[in-house]
Amino acid sequence: MWTLRAAVRPGAWLSRVVRGRPALRAAPPPPCPERVLSAFGPGGPGGLRGRGGGGRGPRADGRGSGAGAEEEEGPEDAEAEAEEEELLRREPLLPAGAQRVCLVHPEVKWGPGRPQLTRAEWQVAEARALVHTLDSWSVVETMVVPTKTPDRKLVFGKGTLEQLTEKIRGLSGITAVFLNVERMSVPTKKELEAAWGVQVFDRVTVVLHIFRRNARTKEARLQVALAELPLLRSHMKNSIAHPDGRGGSSRYIMGSGESFRQMQQRLMKERELKIHRALERLRRKRQLLGTQRRRREVPVVSMVGYTNCGKTTLIKALTGDAAMQPRDQLFATLDITAHAGPLPSGMTVVYMDTIGFLSQLPHSLIESFSATLVDVAHSDLIVHVRDLSHPETELQKASVLSALQSLRLPTPLLDSMLEVHNKVDLVPGYSPSEPRALAVSALLGLGLDELKAELEDAVLRATGRQVLTLRVRLAGPQLSWLHKEATVQDVHVVPEDSVAHVTVIISDSAYGKFRKLFPE
């Protein structure tokens, strides 16, 4: 247990945390997370009391947070809710149920399309992991097929495609082919499906299917709906060319003055606008809660990282939040959730669990989800969690950093980022070479004390606060002033001297005031 010890001259302060226990403690901080919940008032921070959060921790979208009068629902809210429900009522892109998949990975060995940092086997492993993330989906066959023409309509050269078609046709019992390309045009899909006799999915479709399945909150579900739009649009463009089977796309719908295609495009545009509006509404609510959180001065630490690196596990270990459910799946977390936990001095911080990154994620997908990550920009500290046991950990780091760059986060926030090397239990003898990196095992609880100490230093630096132990006279007004203007962590009374050594977390400006008011 870490605590601050009173070993100070009058008015002097300690900025370092040392081991030990005070002889007499007054007003010990109640254990978390209750303590932070009370700090947020009856509703908790950012929906800490979220209803139906899927058993995966509280939600930060503000739904059902009961955070105050702003949250009370009026008829307008009911109308908005009805519209949101309507927007979410849509058939999934892929049918529900089991799929027995043949995974086909086009390997580009030469030329500009050749991946620079990765190898086919890891790309295949990631594609398999995507499939296995879906319940009752399985990979029954994997084929790595060389191609020199990945940008051609049918991806492979003529001879290779013929051989591949023969092989796929010869497989018994497969229900689909997962062609591991980012995105396939609809004509390509149709032609390959005709040749192979089964459905063909690309990476975007599979990722969207996972997103749709894992999205819990309305905000995440609306983001998925938004991300699906480009796909629906291209399907529409191709399928309504002949809506009545007789080339009716350019025909005018009676009396409307617009063709069938124009009408479909208009409806799609309207849908997009409505989704944006609904998301905006939900975000405004969330921002409001974020402002309340900041006003209450609870520092926010965002955990970011590649999918499956252990963000949720680490937050669970740091907070002891038993409701969190880490899973060995890609994109297990799609909703930003907030979880409170204590640091060594007793200071409480809120950890934000975020959606994981994936390399080669289509741009439109990143865009629709980057809005979720806007919250990261409002945090006091970013922690980049890495899976050190992953063979492509360097590539994963590069894709996370480039995604973070594209979010245009404030430079001090990027500069102060901490790197946590997780899963070291799987890499015996590992120690990080980077200067601002800490090795931990979130699963086994290794290295967490060091991490907490480092987090505390970083949070204090980022928020312009310090942990000080001040000597105050029991008879004077200092103690009550400190209770009002700072966060009192510990009071160590020395009765024979009629003084107390008070440990506080205090902002630089409040400390300046304190020195002015009580100069002794």
Ligand SMILES: Nc1nc2c(ncn2[C@@H]2O[C@H](COP(=O)(O)OP(=O)(O)OP(=O)(O)O)[C@@H](O)[C@H]2O)c(=O)[nH]1
């Ligand atoms: N061996 C080992 N496994 C870990 C460790 N931390 C997490 N895991 C496992 O890694 C898997 C993914 O963990 P999560 O915490 O869900 O990862 P995440 O980063 O939140 O994943 P997404 O939400 O999908 O982005 C789970 O099976 C965890 O048990 C660790 O320190 N050691």
Ligand SMILES: [Mg+2]
């Ligand atoms: Mg997670």
